[in-house]
Ligand SMILES: [Zn+2]
């Protein structure tokens with residue numbers, strides 16, 4: 406009898422939620438299929454303040470035309486990158502947990518956050534977008550069992566279908582291929598990141614992307630090396646324009662230590678800004 410009474414609760418407990426928030430470890434107050442507590446959701450850092458109109462990096466001061474140094478010196482092969490939040494705190498924890506499969510049930514809510522970042526692009530590209538998640542290499546995909554970028558893209562499109570029913574967004578998860586099993590970008594210096602992803606992407610059917618406006622989706626954008634490599638491949642295949650949307654944006658700042666030197670494009674810099682060295686500049690250009 407006891408067993409009969411307990412079993413439905415046990416079943417719910419096992420299938421619907423672990424009893425504790427996966428991010429902070431506190432006891433969840435109610436049954437939920439999403440194992441994140443309300444306090445943690447409230448702590449997700451939203452991007453605020455001025456950002457670069459091109460790559461979305463946080464800008465420190467007032468900038469002419471709203472572009473960061475990197476975009477002024479070496480414009481990226483995408484038109485604009487948008488993100489929902491800053492890659493730190495709970496956001497960082499959640500993305501890590503999503504990748505390692507403890508957070509699949511939270512993907513829908515994370516996808517809704519991504520949808521909020523994508524929504525303003527409807528003004529730029531009202532006719533619609535072909536949505537291409539940044540792919541994993543097939544070996545990594547097999548190992549992980551899913552691609553977090555694709556999971557987020559699908560959830561974001563679900564939300565946008567409700568909020569923007571007229572906007573044509575088509576998921577094309579097979580449009581881009583990852584040719585090499587690149588190692589993780591985490592912990593790599595900018596130059597290593599660039600080399601790690603250079604030529605890593607290819608378009609499987611160029612006719613599918615030719616002339617299209619593309620929205621590249623990923624979980625996080627850091628130096629932009631991955632987004633640049635993927636956008637280059639799409640542009641080569643004849644894409645009309647590439648936009649980028651990520652759930653989170655890390656500040657690029659920590660990846661660069663600019664020192665005054667050289668005389669490259671001095672007109673691009675205000676007198677208060679140091680001019681990058683040849684090596685730094687080649688990073689911008691190649692990246
Ligand atoms: Zn929590």
Ligand SMILES: [Zn+2]
Pocket residue numbers: 457458459460461462472473474475476477
């Ligand atoms: Zn920028």
